[in-house]
Amino acid sequence: MDFWRVPLDAADVFVTKGVVHILEERCKGCGYCIEYCPKSILTFSSRFNKKGYHPPMLTGATDCVNCHYCEIICPEFAIYSVEA
Amino acid sequence: MTGKKKQTDITPAHPLDDLIRTDRIPHIWCPGCGIGTAFSACLSAIKRSCENLNNVSMVSGIGCSGRAAGYIKLDSFHTTHGRAIPFATGLKLAKPDMNVIVFSGDGDLFAIGGNHFIHAARRNMDLTVICVNNLNYGMTGGQAAATTPHKAKTTTSISGNPEDPFNLPLLAYAAGATYVARWTILHTRDLTESISEALSRKGFSFIEVLAPCPINYGRRNKEKSLDSLKLYQEKSIIKNGADPASVDLDFQNGIVLGTFVNRDKPTFYEKYKMINGLD
Numbered sequence: 269m270d271f272w273r274v275p276l277d278a279a280d281v282f283v284t285k286g287v288v289h290i291l292e293e294r295c296k297g298c299g300y301c302i303e304y305c306p307k308s309i310l311t312f313s314s315r316f317n318k319k320g321y322h323p324p325m326l327t328g329a330t331d332c333v334n335c336h337y338c339e340i341i342c343p344e345f346a347i348y349s350v351e352a
Numbered sequence: 353m354t355g356k357k358k359q360t361d362i363t364p365a366h367p368l369d370d371l372i373r374t375d376r377i378p379h380i381w382c383p384g385c386g387i388g389t390a391f392s393a394c395l396s397a398i399k400r401s402c403e404n405l406n407n408v409s410m411v412s413g414i415g416c417s418g419r420a421a422g423y424i425k426l427d428s429f430h431t432t433h434g435r436a437i438p439f440a441t442g443l444k445l446a447k448p449d450m451n452v453i454v455f456s457g458d459g460d461l462f463a464i465g466g467n468h469f470i471h472a473a474r475r476n477m478d479l480t481v482i483c484v485n486n487l488n489y490g491m492t493g494g495q496a497a498a499t500t501p502h503k504a505k506t507t508t509s510i511s512g513n514p515e516d517p518f519n520l521p522l523l524a525y526a527a528g529a530t531y532v533a534r535w536t537i538l539h540t541r542d543l544t545e546s547i548s549e550a551l552s553r554k555g556f557s558f559i560e561v562l563a564p565c566p567i568n569y570g571r572r573n574k575e576k577s578l579d580s581l582k583l584y585q586e587k588s589i590i591k592n593g594a595d596p597a598s599v600d601l602d603f604q605n606g607i608v609l610g611t612f613v614n615r616d617k618p619t620f621y622e623k624y625k626m627i628n629g630l631d
Contacts, residue, residue: 291366293378299578299583300578303578340396340544341537342388343391346366348367350598
C-alpha cells in the first residue's frame, strides 16, 4: 500500500515482518498474489515451472509485512508467509 | 550427508497442507479459477472453528466445485449430480454431532439439486451449504445455467442469455434458511469469517461465493480472471442485514455482499426429538 505522505505516527506503529515461501511447482500463474500484494513485492519470474507456468518471484524480500493475503487469495496453495 | 541436508532444506509446508490431500495437488481447477480460493477459505474456517476434525465431513455434488470433496483430507463424499444435500441430510441424521459441510456449485445445488436445497432449508437441517457461483456450467463446457446473468454469452446462448438468473440469497431465505450470506473470493477474510460463523451455529446456513470462471464464462464475455476480481473490487457494496429481495446480482450497478439473514429457529432434529419424546 502506498501512502501519499508518511503517516505521523509511523515511528510508533509496530509493523510485522514476514518471509514469503513460494511452492513453484503448484503455481498456475493466475497472478492474483502479484496483483493484490499490498506492498507490491511480487512479480512474474521468467522461469517456467514443470507445468509451463511462470511462478511469482520476490522483488523486495525484506518488505513483506506478513499480511497473509497472498496465502489466502492463492487458489493453488502455492504461496504462504511466515513471521520473520 | 548431502541427502540429509536436502531433506531439511525442503522447508515447511503450506499451513493448510494438513487438511488437503497433497498427492492430488496441483488440482484440476483452471488457472484463475476461484474455486481454489473458496476451498482454501473453507479449510481455514474449518481449522478455526472445529476443534475435533474427526467430527467434520464434506459432501460435494458433481461439477468443478464437486472436486473439493476429493481434495480435503477429512471424511468426505462425492455424490451423484444434485444429490449432495440429501446425502448430507442422511449423514447428519445418522450422526447428529457431526459438522456436515456441503461444498458444491450453483448448477449442482440450484439446477438439478434445486428441490433438495429448498426442502432442506424448509426443514432447517443443520447443514452448512457453501455454493460456489461461477455463473455457468463450467465443467461441461460453459452452458447457460440457472444463475447466468441476463444477456451473458455462453455456449448455449451465443447471442446473449434471454433468461433472468436466480437471486440465490432470496431463494434460500424464502425457503427458510437461518443464515444467508454472500461474498466473493476477493473478500476472502470476510468469507472465512462467515463460513466459520456458519459452522459454529445451528440450523441451515447458506453462503454464496462469487468466483470467476475465466475459461468457460470469462472467455466468452471478454472477462479475464483479474478483470472479474477488479469488477468485484469496484462494484461490490457491503450491506450486512440487507433485505434478500433487494440483492439481485447486478454487475453494472453494484453487487451487494454481506450477511443478510441470521435468525434462530429449531432445527429438524430438535423438533423430531421433541415430537417423538427422545429427549
